Amino acid sequence: xxxxxxxxxxxxxxxxxxxxxxxxxxxxxxxxxxxxxxxxxxxxxxxxxxxxxxxxxxxxxxxxxxxxxxxxxxxxxxxxxxxxxxxxxxxxxxxxxxxxxxxxxxxxxxxx
Amino acid sequence: xxxxxxxxxxxxxxxxxxxxxxxxxxxxxxxxxxxxxxxxxxxxxxxxxxxxxxxxxxxxxxxxxxxxxxxxxxxxxxxxxxxxxxxxxxxxxxxxxxxxxxxxxxxxxxxxxxxxxxxxxxxxxxxxxxxxxxxxxxxxxxxxxxxxxxxxxxxxxxxxxxxxxxxxxxxxxxxxxxxxxxxxxxxxxxxxxxxxxxxxxxxxxxxxxxxxxxxxxxxxxxxxxxxxxxxxxxxxxxxxxxxxxxxxxxxxxxxxxxxxxxxxxxxxxxxxxxxxxxxxxxxxxxxxxxxxxxxxxxxxxxxxxxxxxxxxxxxxxxxxxxxxxxxxxxxxxxxxxxxxxxxxxxxxxxxxxxxxxxxxxxxxxxxxxxxxxxxxxxxxxxxxxxxxxxxxxxxxxxxxxxxxxxxxxxxxxxxxxxxxxxxxxxxxxxxxxxxxxxxxxxxxxxxxxxxxxxxxx
Numbered sequence: 001x002x003x004x005x006x007x008x009x010x011x012x013x014x015x016x017x018x019x020x021x022x023x024x025x026x027x028x029x030x031x032x033x034x035x036x037x038x039x040x041x042x043x044x045x046x047x048x049x050x051x052x053x054x055x056x057x058x059x060x061x062x063x064x065x066x067x068x069x070x071x072x073x074x075x076x077x078x079x080x081x082x083x084x085x086x087x088x089x090x091x092x093x094x095x096x097x098x099x100x101x102x103x104x105x106x107x108x109x110x111x112x
Numbered sequence: 113x114x115x116x117x118x119x120x121x122x123x124x125x126x127x128x129x130x131x132x133x134x135x136x137x138x139x140x141x142x143x144x145x146x147x148x149x150x151x152x153x154x155x156x157x158x159x160x161x162x163x164x165x166x167x168x169x170x171x172x173x174x175x176x177x178x179x180x181x182x183x184x185x186x187x188x189x190x191x192x193x194x195x196x197x198x199x200x201x202x203x204x205x206x207x208x209x210x211x212x213x214x215x216x217x218x219x220x221x222x223x224x225x226x227x228x229x230x231x232x233x234x235x236x237x238x239x240x241x242x243x244x245x246x247x248x249x250x251x252x253x254x255x256x257x258x259x260x261x262x263x264x265x266x267x268x269x270x271x272x273x274x275x276x277x278x279x280x281x282x283x284x285x286x287x288x289x290x291x292x293x294x295x296x297x298x299x300x301x302x303x304x305x306x307x308x309x310x311x312x313x314x315x316x317x318x319x320x321x322x323x324x325x326x327x328x329x330x331x332x333x334x335x336x337x338x339x340x341x342x343x344x345x346x347x348x349x350x351x352x353x354x355x356x357x358x359x360x361x362x363x364x365x366x367x368x369x370x371x372x373x374x375x376x377x378x379x380x381x382x383x384x385x386x387x388x389x390x391x392x393x394x395x396x397x398x399x400x401x402x403x404x405x406x407x408x409x410x411x412x413x414x415x416x417x418x419x420x421x422x423x424x425x426x427x428x429x430x431x432x433x434x435x436x437x438x439x440x441x442x443x444x445x446x447x448x449x450x451x452x453x454x455x456x457x458x459x460x461x462x463x464x465x466x467x468x469x470x471x472x473x474x475x476x477x478x479x480x481x482x483x484x485x486x487x488x489x490x491x492x493x494x495x496x497x498x499x500x501x502x503x504x505x506x507x508x509x510x511x512x513x514x515x516x517x518x519x520x521x522x523x524x525x526x527x528x529x530x531x532x533x534x535x536x537x538x539x540x541x542x543x544x545x546x547x548x549x550x551x552x553x554x555x556x557x558x559x560x561x562x563x564x565x566x567x568x569x
């Protein structure tokens with residue numbers, strides 16, 4: 001299967017928020033911040049199912065996470081804030097102090 | 113407010129109910145300092161050194177309060193990964209900061225104002241740089257405020273007056289779970305006695321979320337097209353013609369924008385509540401600046417306001433403390449002996465990625481888990497000092513790490529709600545650890561000694 005390009009949205013989730021309090025070492029937190037949500041169209045394009053591993057690459061770096069189907073527009077992906085989303089951020093802040101933290105392009109490919 | 117069955121407790125800052133027959137103590141009207149909502153109506157039961165029960169807390173507040181433990185197996189301080197006395201750790205940390213040519217102090221969004229002011233004073237003393245989590249959350253909103261002004265209000269006004277609320281780039285059901293029920297979607301307010309039926313709630317976002325399901329109207333914008341939508345709305349509010357083709361790339365139709373325009377102009381009291389979907393996306397400060405200008409335009413027709421949805425419990429507090437002490441809300445540099453502000457130059461990610469900062473003190477934040485890779489690499493190269501209530505990715509790699517009492521649980525102090533209303537966070541539990549203010553005060557005194565500066569007293 002060919003990689004797909006998506007716009008990555010990083011943000012808060014309930015599991016991630018609870019995980020901050022319960023401990024970043026807990027399985028709950030790690031699972032929350034290491035799960036990429038994809039549209040059903042992008043899941044089909046990649047040939048992946050819930051729980052499969054995918055590699056995400058951006059100008060900032062690359063990480064391997066598990067994927068999960070979600071109600072999202074095709075070409076838009078979501079991941080909860082955490083070490084994985086941070087690893088993909090770019091360093092450029094465009095004179096604002098704020099790095100490109102969401103809404104940037106990421107290439108996703110299946111990891112067999 | 114205390115009731116007849118309650119007494120005020122000066123130690124905790126919360127009102128204390130008459131004790132139940134067990135050794136449990138229940139406190140009423142407790143402040144939750146986890147997120148920027150800073151809800152002030154919780155009931156919290158304490159037994160020994162644990163919070164065993166909460167009422168009215170959201171799922172995040174409940175996890176924060178009931179999940180809290182004073183990790184007494186952790187030392188109060190570590191130097192090079194080895195347990196050390198607080199005095200020794202303060203000595204090593206102060207020496208690092210005093211010798212650095214470009215020390216950076218970062219974080220401060222989850223501690224209280226009395227500690228925050230000490231951190232600013234320390235940066236001033238060091239002729240260093242102080243920056244807070246704002247620079248990676250709503251810093252662009254602060255820049256927009258400075259550029260065009262921010263017509264804002266309090267959450268009390270939202271609850272009692274707003275008949276139209278528009279969340280933009282925010283998912284409060286997961287970031288601020290009680291925001292809707294307390295202020296926007298359903299509360300009965302002074303001028304909104306019918307609650308939900310007196311209100312219209314709109315969500316603008318790039319994806320469906322648990323919050324968008326709660327909205328009367330959901331407008332799904334294409335990623336990166338917020339500015340274009342806001343600018344088209346400005347044109348419509350000003351009575352100009354907007355062509356359908358001009359907004360085709362936004363994912364919305366002209367009919368949708370005209371409907372929203374009519375609702376905004378005809379409401380009695382409208383409020384935008386903006387999230388990081390606007391500030392972190394392409395365009396950065398230009399997005400909230402455009403929205404603030406739209407709010408200004410709307411005030412020619414009706415009463416309209418805007419408020420950033422601040423994330424951490426006291427991130428608004430550090431903005432306020434820095435603003436009243438230096439004149440600027442984040443990214444402040446004291447190299448020349450007076451405060452200077454320039455986002456992109458004196459903000460943490462830039463200072464670290466350019467390898468300018470040569471030592472860093474992190475207070476109540478975890479940049480190793482949240483900064484871009486290059487900034488993290490720099491943090492690992494330079495002497496790093498971390499103060500946190502719990503072990504974090506940052507404390508794990510710090511040369512000096514302090515375990516601290518937790519603001520709002522085991523350390524009392526002032527916190528600012530997202531609308532700028534200050535509230536007193538309580539001390540509910542005893543702690544074996546010093547609080548942030550105590551450690552920062554000791555560092556201030558020690559750095560003064562090292563720099564041969566006379567003590568104030």
